[in-house]
Amino acid sequence: MGELALARDLQDKRVVDRNNRELGRVDRVVLGETPGGPPRVLAIEIGPSALGARLHPVVGRIARALEHIFRLEEGRPVRVEVDRIEHIQDSVKLDLTAGETAALAVEQRLRPFVKRLSGG
Amino acid sequence: MSAIVDVVLGIVTSIGGFIEAGSISTSAQAGAEFGFQLLWAIAIATVMLAVMIEMSGRLAAVSRRTIDAAVRERFGISFQWVPLAAELGIDTLLLSAEIGGAAIAVKLLTGIGFLWWVAPVGLLVWLILMLFGFSVIEYGFGLLGLVTLSFVYAAYHLRPPTHDLVRSLAPSMPHHDLVRYAFLSVSILGATVSPYLLNFYSSGTIEEKLTEKELWVNRTTAYLGICFGGVVSMGVLVTSAMVLGPKQIIVDSYDQAALMLVPVFHRWGIALFACSLGVGCLGAAVEIAINAAYAFSQALGWSWGANKARSDTARFSAAFTLITLAGTLIALLGFDPLRLTMISLALTVVIMPVIVLPFLALMNDDRYVKTHTNSAFGNAFLAGLTLLGALLAIIVLPLEVLGG
Numbered sequence: 001m002g003e004l005a006l007a008r009d010l011q012d013k014r015v016v017d018r019n020n021r022e023l024g025r026v027d028r029v030v031l032g033e034t035p036g037g038p039p040r041v042l043a044i045e046i047g048p049s050a051l052g053a054r055l056h057p058v059v060g061r062i063a064r065a066l067e068h069i070f071r072l073e074e075g076r077p078v079r080v081e082v083d084r085i086e087h088i089q090d091s092v093k094l095d096l097t098a099g100e101t102a103a104l105a106v107e108q109r110l111r112p113f114v115k116r117l118s119g120g
Numbered sequence: 121m122s123a124i125v126d127v128v129l130g131i132v133t134s135i136g137g138f139i140e141a142g143s144i145s146t147s148a149q150a151g152a153e154f155g156f157q158l159l160w161a162i163a164i165a166t167v168m169l170a171v172m173i174e175m176s177g178r179l180a181a182v183s184r185r186t187i188d189a190a191v192r193e194r195f196g197i198s199f200q201w202v203p204l205a206a207e208l209g210i211d212t213l214l215l216s217a218e219i220g221g222a223a224i225a226v227k228l229l230t231g232i233g234f235l236w237w238v239a240p241v242g243l244l245v246w247l248i249l250m251l252f253g254f255s256v257i258e259y260g261f262g263l264l265g266l267v268t269l270s271f272v273y274a275a276y277h278l279r280p281p282t283h284d285l286v287r288s289l290a291p292s293m294p295h296h297d298l299v300r301y302a303f304l305s306v307s308i309l310g311a312t313v314s315p316y317l318l319n320f321y322s323s324g325t326i327e328e329k330l331t332e333k334e335l336w337v338n339r340t341t342a343y344l345g346i347c348f349g350g351v352v353s354m355g356v357l358v359t360s361a362m363v364l365g366p367k368q369i370i371v372d373s374y375d376q377a378a379l380m381l382v383p384v385f386h387r388w389g390i391a392l393f394a395c396s397l398g399v400g401c402l403g404a405a406v407e408i409a410i411n412a413a414y415a416f417s418q419a420l421g422w423s424w425g426a427n428k429a430r431s432d433t434a435r436f437s438a439a440f441t442l443i444t445l446a447g448t449l450i451a452l453l454g455f456d457p458l459r460l461t462m463i464s465l466a467l468t469v470v471i472m473p474v475i476v477l478p479f480l481a482l483m484n485d486d487r488y489v490k491t492h493t494n495s496a497f498g499n500a501f502l503a504g505l506t507l508l509g510a511l512l513a514i515i516v517l518p519l520e521v522l523g524g
Contacts, residue, residue: 014189014421015421022422107422107423110437114438
């Protein structure tokens with residue numbers, strides 16, 4: 001088992017689904033306490049509220065409020081448990097499809113408008 | 121064979137795509153006010169751009185990452201928001217300056233006030249982005265931009281004294297108005313080494329699927345294309361120095377700059393200037409708008425690419441739509457496009473270190489560029505010029521703005 005540096009090899013890395021579809025980046029790494037043991041990685045999070053919270057809690061709250069206003073908060077930020085990570089190489093590849101998450105909610109919301117404007 | 125075609129096309133389009141609002145305005149002003157004396161600034165800035173473009177292509181070809189994607193990975197969002205915000209801010213200002221420049225070009229051809237043309241130009245930029253792929257954007261404007269060679273022909277036709285040209289390639293102190301001279305040299309640097317070009321070029325390398333084995337294509341195109349492109353900028357400066365300088369015409373609007381081609385091309389002079397300005401500004405506006413969308417999408421991990429169906433990259437498409445709208449609205453406020461260009465260029469040089477220095481760190485990280493790391497000379501050359509330019513810009517920008 002190779003060594004993994006969280007900040008270098010996981011955080012901010014591109015995340016793709018089982019079909020190599022871009023889901024975003026690792027916007028936050030969630031650590032959990034284990035009684036009497038060292039902290040361990042529980043999950044990764046993807047989404048503007050997780051990303052904003054890393055910059056400043058206020059930015060995170062603004063991102064969350066915007067998601068609420070546009071009714072996009074369901075399932076966001078997307079939290080993926082570590083056991084759904086298939087491998088970490090150039091990208092973090094997940095053992096799930098984009099449709100199982102809300103990672104592409106904004107993309108899907110915008111798609112009909114863009115399709116109509118671009119003619120395809 | 122295909123690689124050789126790529127190289128030739130890359131060089132030709134680099135020449136055609138070199139000139140835009142910034143390079144025309146700075147070179148025209150420098151020539152009119154200081155003769156050939158600021159040729160050295162174009163020469164140094166051109167070499168600097170060629171070095172940076174080669175590096176950005178090398179990073180993308182070897183790491184399969186664009187600069188903004190690699191900066192996010194390597195330095196994290198807590199650092200990246202600074203260069204990203206700076207890049208997007210400058211991109212918006214430059215975009216409005218380019219839209220204004222293209223609108224002025226139409227005004228020169230039609231005689232109808234430029235503000236009437238701002239919204240149609242903005243709409244045209246957006247339509248091009250919505251409908252065409254990367255190759256059409258890159259090569260189409262590059263080939264149309266060959267009209268800017270009229271500046272090189274004009275400079276040659278006017279027979280400038282060769283020894284004066286050669287002497288001007290070495291920096292020298294001006295005989296008058298030191299602050300203005302320093303401001304123009306900073307603006308020339310900003311006009312030539314626009315940060316948007318770096319990420320645009322690295323994104324183009326990914327779009328064109330250039331690989332590590334084709335680094336020679338990248339190197340040849342970058343050095344030859346950019347250096348020949350610099351000759352077009354020099355053509356503007358020399359023509360301006362030969363035509364506008366002796367008549368003591370100070371270029372404080374594009375209308376005055378347009379006069380420089382008249383002695384050579386006579387009644388076609390204004391039209392040729394307008395076509396050069398129009399094609400250059402429109403091409404730059406498209407590249408700036410798409411680069412802002414590239415930067416945002418790559419930093420956030422969205423699907424991106426001018427060669428993909430727009431409906432498969434909806435957030436990317438929304439990003440270039442929004443920035444085009446913002447640039448158009450700023451241009452509609454009616455700021456003088458030439459003045460807006462000059463201030464944007466000096467600000468570009470101020471923010472350059474936050475974009476160039478992390479880029480240099482990537483170019484020395486073997487996790488990204490493997491064995492193709494930078495030479496010590498390349499690092500020192502770029503870091504030194506970037507910091508020196510920023511320091512000079514911080515000093516002269518307030519003096520220029522306060523002095524009007």
